[in-house]
Amino acid sequence: MGAAKDQKPFKVVIVGGGFAGLSLAIMLEKFDIDYVLLESRGEIAPAIGAGIAVCPNGCRILDQIGCYEPLKALGLAHYHTHRVQGYDGRQHLVCRDGYEHYEKRFGYPVLFVDRPSLVRLLHNKIQKKENIQLNKRVSDIKLKQDGVQVHSNDGQIFEGSIVVGADGIYSAVRETMYRIAKEVQPGYFAENPSSKVPCYYFATYGIAKDVPNLSLEEVYISQGKGFSYFVFPGHNGQVFFLLDEKYSKTPYGDDIQRRFSAEEEAAFIKKYSNTRIADKVRFQDLYDHRVVGGMTPLHHTVYDKWSFKRIITMGDSAHKPNPGTGMGANLAFESAAELVNGILNVQKERPQGLNGLEDSDVKKIMDYVESSRISRARKVVDESYENQVVNGTENPLKTWIALRVLPNFVKESFLIDAQCGLMADAPSLHYLPKPQRPHVVPFKDELPAKPVGQIAAWAAWVAFGGAMGATIYLAGKSMRLDVSNRTLWANAVPIIRPWASSKGPGNLLRVMTSIFSDVIASENLATRVQAIHFLSQLVGSILVWTVEGNREANRTNILSLPALFLTLIQLRGICHIAPYWALLHSALSDTGVHYRFVKPDIVNSLVPALTLGYLVPSVLMMIPSNVVAWQDWTALWQFAPPMVPILTTVFSAGLRWWRNLGKHKTKEEKKQEAKEERLAIYSDDDVAGLKSAYSYATLVQATSHIVTMAYIYTHPDLSLGKIFCGLPNPFEKNWNSPNRATEVGLFFKYDMLLSMGALAAHGLYSIWQLRRDGYVRTQDAVKAALAVVFGNIVIGPGATLTSLWSWRESAISGLIRK
Numbered sequence: 084m085g086a087a088k089d090q091k092p093f094k095v096v097i098v099g100g101g102f103a104g105l106s107l108a109i110m111l112e113k114f115d116i117d118y119v120l121l122e123s124r125g126e127i128a129p130a131i132g133a134g135i136a137v138c139p140n141g142c143r144i145l146d147q148i149g150c151y152e153p154l155k156a157l158g159l160a161h162y163h164t165h166r167v168q169g170y171d172g173r174q175h176l177v178c179r180d181g182y183e184h185y186e187k188r189f190g191y192p193v194l195f196v197d198r199p200s201l202v203r204l205l206h207n208k209i210q211k212k213e214n215i216q217l218n219k220r221v222s223d224i225k226l227k228q229d230g231v232q233v234h235s236n237d238g239q240i241f242e243g244s245i246v247v248g249a250d251g252i253y254s255a256v257r258e259t260m261y262r263i264a265k266e267v268q269p270g271y272f273a274e275n276p277s278s279k280v281p282c283y284y285f286a287t288y289g290i291a292k293d294v295p296n297l298s299l300e301e302v303y304i305s306q307g308k309g310f311s312y313f314v315f316p317g318h319n320g321q322v323f324f325l326l327d328e329k330y331s332k333t334p335y336g337d338d339i340q341r342r343f344s345a346e347e348e349a350a351f352i353k354k355y356s357n358t359r360i361a362d363k364v365r366f367q368d369l370y371d372h373r374v375v376g377g378m379t380p381l382h383h384t385v386y387d388k389w390s391f392k393r394i395i396t397m398g399d400s401a402h403k404p405n406p407g408t409g410m411g412a413n414l415a416f417e418s419a420a421e422l423v424n425g426i427l428n429v430q431k432e433r434p435q436g437l438n439g440l441e442d443s444d445v446k447k448i449m450d451y452v453e454s455s456r457i458s459r460a461r462k463v464v465d466e467s468y469e470n471q472v473v474n475g476t477e478n479p480l481k482t483w484i485a486l487r488v489l490p491n492f493v494k495e496s497f498l499i500d501a502q503c504g505l506m507a508d509a510p511s512l513h514y515l516p517k518p519q520r521p522h523v524v525p526f527k528d529e530l531p532a533k534p535v536g537q538i539a540a541w542a543a544w545v546a547f548g549g550a551m552g553a554t555i556y557l558a559g560k561s562m563r564l565d566v567s568n569r570t571l572w573a574n575a576v577p578i579i580r581p582w583a584s585s586k587g588p589g590n591l592l593r594v595m596t597s598i599f600s601d602v603i604a605s606e607n608l609a610t611r612v613q614a615i616h617f618l619s620q621l622v623g624s625i626l627v628w629t630v631e632g633n634r635e636a637n638r639t640n641i642l643s644l645p646a647l648f649l650t651l652i653q654l655r656g657i658c659h660i661a662p663y664w665a666l667l668h669s670a671l672s673d674t675g676v677h678y679r680f681v682k683p684d685i686v687n688s689l690v691p692a693l694t695l696g697y698l699v700p701s702v703l704m705m706i707p708s709n710v711v712a713w714q715d716w717t718a719l720w721q722f723a724p725p726m727v728p729i730l731t732t733v734f735s736a737g738l739r740w741w742r743n744l745g746k747h748k749t750k751e752e753k754k755q756e757a758k759e760e761r762l763a764i765y766s767d768d769d770v771a772g773l774k775s776a777y778s779y780a781t782l783v784q785a786t787s788h789i790v791t792m793a794y795i796y797t798h799p800d801l802s803l804g805k806i807f808c809g810l811p812n813p814f815e816k817n818w819n820s821p822n823r824a825t826e827v828g829l830f831f832k833y834d835m836l837l838s839m840g841a842l843a844a845h846g847l848y849s850i851w852q853l854r855r856d857g858y859v860r861t862q863d864a865v866k867a868a869l870a871v872v873f874g875n876i877v878i879g880p881g882a883t884l885t886s887l888w889s890w891r892e893s894a895i896s897g898l899i900r901k
């Protein structure tokens with residue numbers, strides 16, 4: 084008996100010949116796994132249905148099974164612009180180059196295809212057409228000791244090891260599974276789960292052809308009150324559309340109307356006939372040119388459990404998102420892929436392969452699918468509903484924020500960004516090679532490490548926020564400086580220069596020059612050495628803040644104003660500003676690979692700007708000269724830190740102007756150039772230049788640090804402890820500084836200690852961010868963190884920061900697949 088059981092060959096009975104069933108059949112064939120597919124209809128690709136958006140996650144799986152190239156060969160629309168608009172035509176969001184954005188990010192665009200073409204394409208790919216049985220409506224399933232018997236309503240019985248219910252939202256397999264479970268293991272499923280499925284919206288959809296005045300290069304998404312629509316181009320003049328309306332009272336389960344009469348549909352169309360799609364195009368125009376279409380309820384669900392013993396559901400029978408994010412069929416491909424992954428995992432484990440699969444082995448397959456799929460499906464389904472809530476103005480405040488307020492503060496590609504996370508998280512077939520397509524955003528399974536969970540991510544951010552808060556608090560306690568009556572140079576000579584005055588900016592400049600003079604012109608060598616070291620270590624922050632200010636990630640947030648932060652450090656001390664900058668950076672700066680880019684003109688301007696804007700003024704200020712000139716250099720230096728980002732912008736504009744000098748471009752050429760510039764964010768042309776700038780700054784700062792340390796170490800009157808430590812207790816009320824020079828010296832010491840501490844903590848946090856997102860492996864993150872700790876001692880804080888940023892640049896850009 085045992086031997087015979089062991090020999091029972093593995094076979095999958097697939098119920099349903101839609102996207103889930105057909106893609107599963109192709110995948111099984113790839114691994115020589117036997118199957119039969121039962122389809123209730125008399126043909127595989129009837130001329131019914133709407134347009135289907137095949138997203139990059141779906142494309143990748145189709146590519147693995149050889150269906151992507153044939154899909155592209157259909158000549159599908161190369162659309163340009165996504166428009167989110169009010170039904171009255173008011174534009175909310177416009178995203179140009181949608182097709183390219185997706186393709187550059189993932190190696191695949193979003194392709195719009197009509198359902199019959201895609202079904203036909205999948206069907207054509209199936210080698211063993213004899214395994215597809217039409218006119219087989221499954222009506223019952225029997226669980227046997229080592230397999231299943233699947234009954235069709237013409238009385239035929241199909242034997243298999245497992246049965247897969249890919250039979251759509253009204254799945255007979257799912258309902259049979261519930262019935263069997265109730266008999267065999269009561270309580271395994273909740274009572275009648277299908278009765279709890281809600282349906283918030285219903286829709287009319289279809290394919291129109293040759294609609295006059297409608298651009299085939301645009302995707303239209305509309306926001307309405309209680310309704311919304313999507314219109315997108317297909318191929319051969321086709322336009323796909325869907326217009327949905329919210330039910331006034333949400334029906335559930337069997338109360339959801341399955342079919343709509345012709346009268347109901349006509350009344351619905353009439354209601355929206357005048358709704359604007361584009362200039363000169365109304366909804367009625369689409370309908371008048373409709374070739375095929377219908378009306379349907381839009382269920383919204385992810386079932387809590389998808390399997391029982393040898394029965395499993397997938398595709399719409401298990402998860403059904405609203406079509407808003409165009410993910411239903413894509414999720415079906417994903418589920419098919421994960422089921423095959425689960426089967427092959429078990430095959431790998433068993434010496435006898437899949438033959439004679441025990442119940443315990445089947446359970447492993449089912450558990451694998453459910454654990455890998457249910458939370459993913461929930462995320463997609465919830466997000467698609469959120470999308471619907473916004474577009475349908477279910478919550479006017481939410482819609483107002485999402486469509487009116489946010490677009491003013493976010494990048495143009497915001498619309499696409501929102502979907503990208505869903506796509507990047509998608510699985511693929513583990514046991515088939517992933518075709519090499521150049522792309523920038525790694526899919527989750529391409530990352531060097533598994534991203535960490537949300538809770539750990541939040542906990543780390545809270546801890547980091549606490550550390551920055553503590554630094555800000557300490558800065559408040561320790562940064563003490565009396566700025567009154569600061570009119571003298573080195574507490575001896577009055578500052579009488581044209582830029583100095585007793586009021587306004589002239590007074591501020593005089594005060595700052597006076598404060599600095601207490602250090603640089605101090606007779607105390609230790610104070611002077613500390614100041615030289617401190618100012619040289621600021622190079623790292625100035626460079627990094629300038630780079631971050633010009634990074635694509637920060638184009639629309641406050642970090643894009645590095646000159647503001649670098650002005651504030653002059654006024655308040657860097658230890659007051661660095662923690663705020665670090666907090667803002669940790670919260671606002673997206674680590675996405677597609678946001679890493681810095682324009683090459685900016686990159687090429689960094690070294691000259693740093694040299695002229697900061698290094699030269701710093702050297703001039705630190706070298707003693709006649710008092711008048713020295714005062715001038717010191718006053719000029721006050722502008723040095725913000726001068727770096729300002730000069731970077733000026734130089735890069737100059738480079739651009741120089742490049743274009745004498746070139747006359749047509750309007751078309753200018754348009755093309757602008758497009759290339761928009762899409763340049765996906766290149767890594769800037770990395771080499773950035774790394775050169777980081778190396779330059781590292782060299783300058785490390786040299787300064789090492790020479791300073793050596794000097795202090797060898798000088799008989801100096802000691803490291805006295806120069807960098809020996810600080811008074813910040814919680815003591817009165818420090819009783821003997822003179823102003825000592826007071827300023829302590830101010831600078833605390834400024835350096837706290838700011839460099841904050842920047843080192845931020846450096847560690849930025850390493851954690853890369854590990855959090857799965858961009859680097861744990862051991863590499865640990866090595867980088869240790870390098871930060873030791874680097875601060877050996878090459879100094881500034882050089883450590885720029886070295887870290889260079890490593891970070893490589894780690895992120897290294898994820899780009901060429």
Ligand SMILES: Cc1cc2nc3c(=O)[nH]c(=O)nc-3n(C[C@H](O)[C@H](O)[C@H](O)COP(=O)(O)OP(=O)(O)OC[C@H]3O[C@@H](n4cnc5c(N)ncnc54)[C@H](O)[C@@H]3O)c2cc1C
Binds near residue numbers: 098123133251414
């Ligand atoms: C208007 C609209 C627009 C959409 N747009 C998109 C989009 O842009 N992108 C996207 O990814 N998804 C989209 N979807 C969702 C997508 O169509 C579905 O998620 C997808 O079709 C699910 O595939 P499936 O194979 O699970 O089920 P189905 O496609 O429903 O296939 C089920 C198959 O099983 C057969 N069957 C049913 N009962 C039995 C039985 N008892 N025995 C044997 N066979 C049976 C059916 O005849 C059918 O062939 C859209 C859906 C709608 C309604």
